[in-house]
Amino acid sequence: MAKVTILGATGNVGIFAAHTISEIPYVSDMLLVGRPGRENFLAGCCRDLSDSFAARGTDIRLSYSTDLADTKDSDIIICTAGVPRQPGQDRNDLAFENAKLVAATAETIGRSSPDAILLLVTNPVDVTTAVALKYSGFQPRHVFGLGTHLDSMRLKSLIARYFRVHVSEVHTRIIGEHGDSMVPLWSATTIGGIRINNLPTFSGLPAQEMIDTVRTSGEAIIRDKGATVYGPGEAIATLVKTILGNENRILT
Structure with missing residues (x-):
């Protein structure tokens, strides 16, 4: 059974991804990570999700944190954190700010969870995936982007x-x-x-x-x-299930 961590869990995509991932039978623990100052929101998300787990009959240990060190021992870490895209913006308009954030995050993850698989969702995802690979120190087979x-x-x-x-x-x-x-x-x-x-x-x-x-x-x-939520959330869950289930699928 696996521990899945979601970075940027206070955002729309992150919290919906948590809900969709909770349906995957290989997941036993889930950690929601947000930025400092958002503890109350994260606590509320955990309570809300726990209610949905009870209704569905899902038994997942759910917790939250604002400290990246708590990602320790994660099997999969999903990065949805970053500056969100606004109306009229191209994904590449986010490159500079989000690349800086992902670089710092990847360095910390590389130390705290060196055996984890890192899945990038943060836009522009092709750029942030390359940045995460460089700064995490992970092998290429441990860093994925949501891609196309x-x-x-x-x-x-x-x-x-x-x-x-x-x-x-x-x-x-x-x-x-x-x-x-x-x-x-x-x-x-x-x-x-x-x-x-x-x-x-x-x-x-x-x-x-x-x-x-x-x-x-x-x-x-x-x-x-205002935001894309359900499509990315379901796509994330598909990748997580494919990885944890060792399904040998080709996803593009």
């Missing part, structure tokens, strides 16, 4: 809606940057095991429009409701 996994799920949803099939029948991948230069792998996209470009209706697929929608999805959600 959420983008792949967004494209999967659009394809399923277009072809009017259940989303589980669609398999697709986006690779590259979690940003404007992302690349969809149409040649690797299938519906019900059939390559999408072999389907009669493929010629009418608004492929560029779909990719543009995926690229701007985060910006649109932030503009409409």
Whole structure:
């Protein structure tokens, strides 16, 4: 059984990720970490989550802290901490401030939990993942970024809606940057095991429009409701379950 730590647990993504991760059967302990001064909020989150655990029948030891030293002995540490993206901002606008925060955090984690797996969610995630790898001192196989996994799920949803099939029948991948230069792998996209470009209706697929929608999805959600929460939270839980369950899945 595993101890999972969430950094930035006072943010929307962090606290929802805690809720989704609690459904993973391999998790026995969960630590919510926030910045000093947010102890009351963290305590409230723990009480609220504990109520949901009781309703669901989940038995997880839940605690909170504002001290990174308490991440000791974590199996997975998820970093959602950082300056949030505001309406009109590009992810790369956050690079300088969030890279500084992640560098300092990774150095501490490298000392307190040298055997942990570090999962980066903080934007721009491709930059912060590279920074975390450098400053943690971890081996590359112990540092992951959420990457384009959420983008792949967004494209999967659009394809399923277009072809009017259940989303589980669609398999697709986006690779590259979690940003404007992302690349969809149409040649690797299938519906019900059939390559999408072999389907009669493929010629009418608004492929560029779909990719543009995926690229701007985060910006649109932030503009409409202030933050992306549920998509990232579920994507984080998928990665955590895949790692802890040693599922040997390929996620992009």
